[in-house]
Amino acid sequence: MHRLIKRCSELELDEFYVELSELINERKKHVSEYINSEERLKKIFNELPSGTVPSSVDLNSDWIRIGIKKDLNTNQYEQLDRSLRDLHPWRKGPFDIFGIKVDTEWASYMKWNRVKDHIEPLAGKRILDIGSSSGYYMFKMVEQSPEMVLGIEPYLQFYFQYLVLQHFIQASDIFCIPAKLEEMPVLEKYFDTIFCMGILYHRKSPIDTLKQIHDNMRKGGELVLETLVIEGESETALFPQNRYAKMGNVYFIPTVRCLTYWLERAGFGNIRCIDTSPTTLKEQRKTEWIKTESLADFLDPDDPGKTVEGYPAPIRSVLLANVK
Numbered sequence: 001m002h003r004l005i006k007r008c009s010e011l012e013l014d015e016f017y018v019e020l021s022e023l024i025n026e027r028k029k030h031v032s033e034y035i036n037s038e039e040r041l042k043k044i045f046n047e048l049p050s051g052t053v054p055s056s057v058d059l060n061s062d063w064i065r066i067g068i069k070k071d072l073n074t075n076q077y078e079q080l081d082r083s084l085r086d087l088h089p090w091r092k093g094p095f096d097i098f099g100i101k102v103d104t105e106w107a108s109y110m111k112w113n114r115v116k117d118h119i120e121p122l123a124g125k126r127i128l129d130i131g132s133s134s135g136y137y138m139f140k141m142v143e144q145s146p147e148m149v150l151g152i153e154p155y156l157q158f159y160f161q162y163l164v165l166q167h168f169i170q171a172s173d174i175f176c177i178p179a180k181l182e183e184m185p186v187l188e189k190y191f192d193t194i195f196c197m198g199i200l201y202h203r204k205s206p207i208d209t210l211k212q213i214h215d216n217m218r219k220g221g222e223l224v225l226e227t228l229v230i231e232g233e234s235e236t237a238l239f240p241q242n243r244y245a246k247m248g249n250v251y252f253i254p255t256v257r258c259l260t261y262w263l264e265r266a267g268f269g270n271i272r273c274i275d276t277s278p279t280t281l282k283e284q285r286k287t288e289w290i291k292t293e294s295l296a297d298f299l300d301p302d303d304p305g306k307t308v309e310g311y312p313a314p315i316r317s318v319l320l321a322n323v324k
């Protein structure tokens with residue numbers, strides 16, 4: 001049984017039990033069929049060193065560190081190295097896993113460090129992380145002792161990365177469901193803090209997404225919203241004709257003012273922008289842990305202030321807002 005379902009009562013999730021367990025069981029079936037259909041994945045999960053407790057786990061530094069090389073024998077180390085490489089692309093991190101330096105495409109600590117000192121303390125809180133990827137931010141939250149953190153991550157390769165990390169970290173109050181936001185039942189008024197980072201520009205209907213998020217939060221709860229923005233004071237949004245920075249699934253890129261109006265319409269107040277930063281090659285770049293293109297390939301080689309399509313290069317803002 002999924003750990004979250006086991007702890008439903010303790011976490012006061014009883015009223016959502018039926019819908020949650022149906023979703024989790026359906027996803028679990030899908031995930032195990034997927035793993036069983038691929039020898040490569042079966043091998044990865046069968047060959048994870050079991051009973052190996054890392055001699056130390058450090059979730060507080062920019063690189064999340066799990067154990068040291070000496071905790072594993074040579075066979076285990078080489079096998080784990082192969083397994084981790086097989087789980088590419090590693091987008092969000094970085095991680096040092098028994099001395100294997102998983103230098104992810106994104107230096108995710110740059111975003112976390114922009115956010116962490118501005119948000120309400122997470123101790124004792126119920127938190128949702130939408131699009132949790134490898135779980136990097138969820139693991140960073142552990143040091144503050146939240147009551148629970150639930151991640152949702154539909155892309156199985158990233159979910160598998162989370163499973164491998166959690167296999168070693170064993171963070172008891174961190175959970176992840178491999179599902180899309182729109183597949184989740186509304187856990188009405190449940191969460192104290194919701195992180196929606198790197199999500200909104202992928203939504204065809206951003207205000208509906210903000211409303212859905214709103215309905216999952218208790219009154220006064222805090223939304224941490226990070227998304228692509230365009231500069232300017234007007235209340236407009238860029239809508240790319242086809243692609244933005246080679247991504248085919250980018251819809252609306254608002255100004256901060258426009259984003260503020262969306263948040264107001266969705267029922268949020270006390271809206272403030274705590275950071276606006278351009279995305280640099282220090283934060284997003286190609287490493288040996290991804291095999292795809294990265295930021296440098298998405299920008300105009302003659303004018304890095306523009307994407308290859310001629311749109312303004314990526315800038316991201318972080319906004320905080322509370323449920324009214």
Ligand SMILES: C[S@@+](CC[C@H](N)C(=O)[O-])C[C@H]1O[C@@H](n2cnc3c(N)ncnc32)[C@H](O)[C@@H]1O
Binds near residue numbers: 196197
């Ligand atoms: C741009 S990444 C952002 C990751 C992370 N939140 C961050 O800010 O660094 C978007 C993430 O959302 C996930 N995702 C895509 N569609 C989703 C959906 N419908 N519901 C929830 N997550 C989704 C992707 O697989 C990916 O991990």
